[in-house]
Amino acid sequence: MLAITRRLARRLRLLSRLERDSVPDIAAGPVRSVAIIMDGNGRWARRRGLPVGAGHRAGARALKRIVRAADDQGVEHLTVFSFSTENWGRPEDEVQELMTLFSELIEAEIDELDAEDVRIAFIGRREELNDQLRGRISAAEERTRDNSGLRLWIAMNYGGRAEIVDAAARYTGGGEEAFGALMYRPELRDPELMIRTSGEERLSNFLLWQSAYAELHFSDRLWPDFRPEDLERALEDYGRRQRRFGRR
Numbered sequence: 001m002l003a004i005t006r007r008l009a010r011r012l013r014l015l016s017r018l019e020r021d022s023v024p025d026i027a028a029g030p031v032r033s034v035a036i037i038m039d040g041n042g043r044w045a046r047r048r049g050l051p052v053g054a055g056h057r058a059g060a061r062a063l064k065r066i067v068r069a070a071d072d073q074g075v076e077h078l079t080v081f082s083f084s085t086e087n088w089g090r091p092e093d094e095v096q097e098l099m100t101l102f103s104e105l106i107e108a109e110i111d112e113l114d115a116e117d118v119r120i121a122f123i124g125r126r127e128e129l130n131d132q133l134r135g136r137i138s139a140a141e142e143r144t145r146d147n148s149g150l151r152l153w154i155a156m157n158y159g160g161r162a163e164i165v166d167a168a169a170r171y172t173g174g175g176e177e178a179f180g181a182l183m184y185r186p187e188l189r190d191p192e193l194m195i196r197t198s199g200e201e202r203l204s205n206f207l208l209w210q211s212a213y214a215e216l217h218f219s220d221r222l223w224p225d226f227r228p229e230d231l232e233r234a235l236e237d238y239g240r241r242q243r244r245f246g247r248r
Contacts, residue, residue, distance in 0.1 A: 029243075031235050033077035034070060035191035035214065037206055038063065040198030040222030053097045058224035060105055067118065069228035071150040073235055077189045078152050081206045085125070085159035099133055102156065106136040110143060117149030123184045124158030125166075153188055160208030167209075183209060190214070193238045195231075197223045215241055 038059055045055030063080060070078045082102065088095060113120060120140045129137070137156075167182035180186060191207060194214040201218045203211065217234040219226065 031073075031075060031193050031238055033079070033189040033191045033193075034075050034231075034235075035079040035081075035194045035207055035211065036066070037081045037194070037196040037200075037204060038223040038226075039196060039200055039204075041224060043198065044222040044224045052094055053101070055224060056098060056101055060101065062224050062226050064109065065228060066226065066231055067113075067150065067152060068116070069231050071116070071118070072228075073232065076151060077191070078150060079123075079155060079188065079191060079207065080153070081155045081158070081204075083124075083156045083158070084205060085157060085162050086205065088128075099130060103130075103133045103136055106133075106140050110140050113140075113152070114144050114147065117147045118144060119147040119149065119151045120144045120154065121151065121185060121188075122154050122156055123163075123188065124156045125162065126157065128157055153185065155206065158184075158206075160203070160205045164209055180209065192243075193217060193234065195219065195234050197221050197226050213243070213245055215243070 041055035041059040042052045043055075044058060045052050048054075067078060083098060087098075110120075122137050122141065126134050126137065163184055166184070167179060170182050171179055188210065190210045190212075191214045194203070194207070194211050195217045196202070196204075197219045199218070199220045201216075207214075215238050217237050219230055219234065221227075221230055
C-alpha cells in the first residue's frame with residue numbers, strides 16, 4: 001500500500017512539474033533517467049576534522065534521501081557511481097572500510113527499499129569483490145527483481161573504459177546496436193541528465209558509452225550536503241535545455 005501511495009503521489013508531482021515547465025520552445029521533456037557522480041565525501045569529512053569513513057557514511061545518508069527524492073520527482077532510472085575501478089588505488093584501510101560499508105548498507109536498507117518498490121541492480125566487475133559483498137548484491141537483486149518502481153543502478157567496481165573493453169572482447173560485429181547490447185546492463189536506460197557534485201567538472205570514466213548525449217549539471221555541493229532541492233534544481237535546469245541530438 002505504501003508503494004502504491006508513493007507512486008500515485010509521484011505521478012501527480014510529475015504532472016504538476018510538466019505543466020509548470022511546459023514552454024513551447026523547450027524540447028528536453030521529462031527526465032526519465034538520471035546518473036550521479038557522488039563526489040566530495042572525503043573533503044566533507046576533512047573540513048569537519050573527521051575520518052574519511054565518516055564522510056562515506058554521511059554520503060550513504062545523502063544517497064538514501066536522493067533515492068526517495070528521485071522517485072518522488074518521477075525519475076525511473078537512477079544510476080549512482082559508488083566505487084570505480086580506479087578507487088582500488090586509495091589507501092587500503094579506506095578501501096576495506098568502503099567494502100564493509102557497502103555490505104552493511106545493503107543489509108540495513110534492503111527491507112525499506114523493497115517496501116518502497118525500488119528495484120536494485122549493480123553494474124561493474126564483481127569478481128574482485130569479496131564473497132560476502134557479492135552474496136548480498138545477488139540477494140538484493142533477486143529480492144527486488146519483480147518490483148516496478150524506481151530502478152536503482154549502483155555502479156560498483158565500475159569503469160566506463162573497462163565496460164567498453166569488456167564489450168569489445170565479446171563483439172563479433174553487427175554495428176552500434178549490437179555493440180551496445182554487450183554493455184554490462186543493456187537494459188539500463190541512457191541517462192538524459194548526468195549530475196556531478198563537489199564542484200568538479202568531469203565525467204571521471206562514468207557511463208562513457210551511455211552518456212554520449214547526456215546533459216551535464218555540475219553542483220558545488222559536496223555529496224553529503226546534496227539535498228532533494230538540489231536534485232529538483234538540476235531537473236529544472238535540464239528542463240530549460242534543448243536536446244537536438246545533432247539535428248537543427
